[in-house]
Amino acid sequence: GAVVSQHPSWVICKSGTSVKIECRSLDFQATTMFWYRQFPKQSLMLMATSNEGSKATYEQGVEKDKFLINHASLTLSTLTVTSAHPEDSSFYICSVGPSGFYEQYFGPGTRLTVT
Amino acid sequence: AQKITQTQPGMFVQEKEAVTLDCTYDTSDQSYGLFWYKQPSSGEMIFLIYQGSYDEQNATEGRYSLNFQKARKSANLVISASQLGDSAMYFCAMREGPGTASKLTFGTGTRLQVTL
Numbered sequence: 326g327a328v329v330s331q332h333p334s335w336v337i338c339k340s341g342t343s344v345k346i347e348c349r350s351l352d353f354q355a356t357t358m359f360w361y362r363q364f365p366k367q368s369l370m371l372m373a374t375s376n377e378g379s380k381a382t383y384e385q386g387v388e389k390d391k392f393l394i395n396h397a398s399l400t401l402s403t404l405t406v407t408s409a410h411p412e413d414s415s416f417y418i419c420s421v422g423p424s425g426f427y428e429q430y431f432g433p434g435t436r437l438t439v440t
Numbered sequence: 441a442q443k444i445t446q447t448q449p450g451m452f453v454q455e456k457e458a459v460t461l462d463c464t465y466d467t468s469d470q471s472y473g474l475f476w477y478k479q480p481s482s483g484e485m486i487f488l489i490y491q492g493s494y495d496e497q498n499a500t501e502g503r504y505s506l507n508f509q510k511a512r513k514s515a516n517l518v519i520s521a522s523q524l525g526d527s528a529m530y531f532c533a534m535r536e537g538p539g540t541a542s543k544l545t546f547g548t549g550t551r552l553q554v555t556l
Contacts, residue, residue: 359543363483367548368531368546368547368548368549369485369531369544369546370546371543371544371545374543416483418483418485420485420544422535422542427473427490427492428475428487428490429487429535429544430487431477431484431485431487433482433483433484434483434484434485436483
């Protein structure tokens with residue numbers, strides 16, 4: 326069964342609005358979760374590392390005020406795209422790397438379309 | 441410099457044949473992990489195989505094997521007896537440093553098409 330879930334699986338929003346994407350670790354407690362973005366026909370690029378109980382660590386070039394990450398519990402991290410623009414349209418995927426396991430488990434992804 | 445390089449944007453293979461997808465990496469860490477993921481058109485990332493930098497034997501998982509050549513910094517994926525369902529994007533990825541709470545860096549991917 327699924328180890329990591331994401332909600333919603335797809336969302337369409339208008340420019341200027343905010344969208345929240347949830348990532349849940351179903352089988353593991355996750356002090357760290359990762360958020361990736363994938364543009365069409367491109368690779369996954371890490372956006373940020375979500376840390377439970379503390380601030381997220383953003384990769385260079387990712388606007389932390391635009392992509393708000395909250396990791397309030399050991400099983401839930403949320404990514405909020407604020408004031409969305411059409412160029413934010415992408416596939417957003419989260420992952421969990423449980424302690425003691427070498428594998429990283431990915432969520433099914435959320436396809437965001439901003440009109 | 442690219443940390444993960446996949447030089448084959450696309451590959452074709454006939455059903456039941458074997459295919460090798462290339463991956464080279466660049467790191468100064470002694471401890472690292474190498475992964476291969478399959479991404480079908482649905483978008484989900486499916487874990488295929490893992491190789492740790494200290495693992496002396498090449499990893500194998502069913503029809504998947506990883507040809508790990510540490511000195512050459514290559515970690516090629518070999519798929520044996522290709523099936524139509526193997527058609528997908530394949531990504532090589534690396535985790536640097538010990539432990540699992542480390543980000544993955546992905547290559548640009550190879551699109552594999554299995555033909556009859």
